[in-house]
Amino acid sequence: MQSNLKQNLWGYFFIGPFIIGFLAFTIIPILASFYFSFTSYDLFTTPQWIGLENFKKMFTEDPRYLHSLRITFIYVFVGVPLRLGFALLVAMLLNTASRAVGLYRTLYYLPSLIGGSVAVAIMWRNIFGDEGIVNLALMTIGIDAVRWFGNPTAALWMLIFLSVWQFGSSMLIFLAGLKSIPHSYYEAASVDGASFLQKFTRITIPMLSPVILFNAIMQTIAAFMTFVPAFIISKGTGGPLDGTLLYSLYLFKQGFEFFHMGYASAMAWVMLIIIAILTSLIFFSSRFWVHYESEGGR
Amino acid sequence: MKAQYPKKIIYHLMVGGLAVLLLYPVIWLLMSSFKVSEQIFITADSLIPNPFVFSNYVQGWEGFGDYGFGVFIKNTMIFVLLVLLGHLLSCSLIAFGFARLQFVGRRFWFAIMIMTLMLPYEVVMIPQYIIFAQLDWLNSLKPLVVPAYFGHPFFIFLLVQFIRTIPRELDEAAIIDGCNIFSVYTRIILPLIVPALATTAIFTFYWTWDNLLGPVLYLNSPSKYTVSMALNMFLSNETVSNWGAMFAMSIVSLIPVFVIFFIFQRYVVEGISTSGLKG
Numbered sequence: 412m413q414s415n416l417k418q419n420l421w422g423y424f425f426i427g428p429f430i431i432g433f434l435a436f437t438i439i440p441i442l443a444s445f446y447f448s449f450t451s452y453d454l455f456t457t458p459q460w461i462g463l464e465n466f467k468k469m470f471t472e473d474p475r476y477l478h479s480l481r482i483t484f485i486y487v488f489v490g491v492p493l494r495l496g497f498a499l500l501v502a503m504l505l506n507t508a509s510r511a512v513g514l515y516r517t518l519y520y521l522p523s524l525i526g527g528s529v530a531v532a533i534m535w536r537n538i539f540g541d542e543g544i545v546n547l548a549l550m551t552i553g554i555d556a557v558r559w560f561g562n563p564t565a566a567l568w569m570l571i572f573l574s575v576w577q578f579g580s581s582m583l584i585f586l587a588g589l590k591s592i593p594h595s596y597y598e599a600a601s602v603d604g605a606s607f608l609q610k611f612t613r614i615t616i617p618m619l620s621p622v623i624l625f626n627a628i629m630q631t632i633a634a635f636m637t638f639v640p641a642f643i644i645s646k647g648t649g650g651p652l653d654g655t656l657l658y659s660l661y662l663f664k665q666g667f668e669f670f671h672m673g674y675a676s677a678m679a680w681v682m683l684i685i686i687a688i689l690t691s692l693i694f695f696s697s698r699f700w701v702h703y704e705s706e707g708g709r
Numbered sequence: 710m711k712a713q714y715p716k717k718i719i720y721h722l723m724v725g726g727l728a729v730l731l732l733y734p735v736i737w738l739l740m741s742s743f744k745v746s747e748q749i750f751i752t753a754d755s756l757i758p759n760p761f762v763f764s765n766y767v768q769g770w771e772g773f774g775d776y777g778f779g780v781f782i783k784n785t786m787i788f789v790l791l792v793l794l795g796h797l798l799s800c801s802l803i804a805f806g807f808a809r810l811q812f813v814g815r816r817f818w819f820a821i822m823i824m825t826l827m828l829p830y831e832v833v834m835i836p837q838y839i840i841f842a843q844l845d846w847l848n849s850l851k852p853l854v855v856p857a858y859f860g861h862p863f864f865i866f867l868l869v870q871f872i873r874t875i876p877r878e879l880d881e882a883a884i885i886d887g888c889n890i891f892s893v894y895t896r897i898i899l900p901l902i903v904p905a906l907a908t909t910a911i912f913t914f915y916w917t918w919d920n921l922l923g924p925v926l927y928l929n930s931p932s933k934y935t936v937s938m939a940l941n942m943f944l945s946n947e948t949v950s951n952w953g954a955m956f957a958m959s960i961v962s963l964i965p966v967f968v969i970f971f972i973f974q975r976y977v978v979e980g981i982s983t984s985g986l987k988g
Contacts, residue, residue: 421890422812429803429822432859437825440836447835454839504724511721517974518728521735524970524977527919529940530959534738536944537952542750544737576731580981587982636829639921646945662831667926672835679831686829 447676454670465677475653476661476678482567483658487634490574495626498578502585503615516586523579532573532643539569563654566645570655573640581626588622589615617702624697631693632686638663658682742766742960746953765953769961773942774931778958781939788850788924788935789917795857796864796913797906803860804868805894809880819869826862830922838926848929853920857913864909867980871905872898908980911973918966936962 423430448465450458469476501519505512525531538544539559546556559565592614600610616623638659641649649656649664662682666675736756741749742765743758752759772778806812807819841852879901880893888896899906921937928934934942940962943955970977 418810419812422806422810422815425806425810425894426803426815426818428799428858429806429860429865430818432799432856433821433825435840436837436856436859437828437833440833440840441828443836443839444832454842501727504720507720509717509720511724515724515728516978518732520978521970522731524915525735525963525966527915528962528966529919529921529937530738530962533940533944533955533959534734537956538734538737540750542753544734544753547754583978583981632827632829636831639919642921643941643944659831663922666835672839676835679829679835682829683832686827690827 444676444679447673448680449677450673451671452673452676454672458673461673465674466681468674469677469681475656478653479649479656479658479661482654482656483635485567486571486574486637486657487631490571491627491630491634493571494575494578494630495581495623497575498581498626499585499619499623501578502582502589505582505586506589516583519582520579523577523582526573526577527639529639529643532640535569535573535640536644560651563652566651566654569644570637570640570657573644574634574637581630584622584626585619588619592618620697620701621703624693624701628690628693631689635682635686635689738956739960742953742956744953746951749952749956765957766961768951769943769954769958772939773946776931776934778936778939778961780932781934781936782961784933785918785935785937788853789914791850791854792857792917793910793913795854796861796909799858799860800864800868800909801899801902801906802894804865804872805898807865808869808872809877809893809898810890822862822865826866834922834926841927847927848933849927850933852927853923861913864913867908868902868905871902875901904976904979907973907976911969911976912980914969915966 447458449460449462451461451464452458505515505519522531540546541556541558541560543559545559550556557565559569596614596618597610600614605613636659637657641655641657641660642663645651645655645660647660647664649660658678662675662678665671665678737753740756740758741753743761743763744752744765745758745760745762746765770778772781807815807822837852841847844851846852846855875898879897883893883897884890919937920935921941924935924938925941928938931942940955940959943951943958
């Protein structure tokens, strides 16, 4: 048998790249970012220590920051539930024995596949234009055209719609989850005279809850960091009237447009703290609604 | 049996109709790219280009400045291939270490890796930029490519999960036959994890191909632009009438994504369904 030393050497030989990369590209930058967040730094001169000034400014003197934080929360807490709800609905529609399901699954997944690209953001910008097909469709069904780029609320909804449109990857995960629920549960419930709604709330939701938890956490984190659509759709401005100035975009502008590196670092730390709090809230709440088979239910 | 037919028809009308509705914008983008630029918004309600023209593709392909769109595609291909190579080499190596070897600190480093999975890029973005500026790496692919050779937590995790499903008896038999640990990795494990490596490669391709923030931060000269950046340039140079070229090149940028998806569909769908990789 091999000696302990040799085993350890082999272990660190294999994971060595990860440790080196972690130190160089993660831990040193994290510490540096933590230090910068207490400084005023423009990238060209030495950072000036200003204590908690950046954080104070954010919450008391920078209405644009508070606005950006507010619309990002709206984007996340409206967009993610809508996206997951839609994904679950479509997954349930597709959870049948029909032969066409494979084709439908592919078609519904396509928006998610291309959704992160610049091309789709450009497309979105154009279909929501004053003469775009969205307004044409609205007028056909008798609703007034909306000036999506003239109104900050409408512009934010445009981003939310883009996020909901990409429900495909969550749908695939839900579909895999639905397929793993034993058919006999539903049969037994039917024998006992359960309605569709009862089967949905007593079998589908509890059985799927670990998957919903996983999706909720991953999608919330990803939504909080959304950058490309806001950047492209507003041509980098966050407009109209800061209506699409999502947190990442404002951070990017503070850092690389105004060269407020200290302020942007402080913003990044607040973002990290918010994401950590959100993730733990979802986790802690999960003991009240997530059902694990192995525990025999609650 | 017969009573089921109307129900089936309603189902297919509903599910198929929804699919058409969702994909309509993409179809509209495709068909508009064959219309004369001036007509795109005048005839926005029609999908049929009349006249049907290729001029948008010709004009878009010319790119801007001195650089044709082909240059941007080549730049993006090089970027993608270098990152791909980095992920395949480093992630498989690291995943083998975590999944198969017993060493002091294994749990600690694995926990660290899982934590980095949740770390927003924004937190490391500014210091990384400063480090790469100090190294004089700005306006080159190095800041975008080099980190890929030190692993990516998502793919390491994916590969660890996959390697754990391979029976350990195979490793032990190879050791008895005189293999050292490195040849267990190269001769036993690597050939068996090809499906997971394929998933890694496909998603690396998607994420790198679409990456905009990284290139915007690090590449300044148009000769080094990626496809995403070139499209962004089209948008900022947007004049009244060159939508056609922008639409055409948007379509061109989506073609590789679709082609790879249709060839490797199984890996993509399994990758998402089993490990929750975001598409």
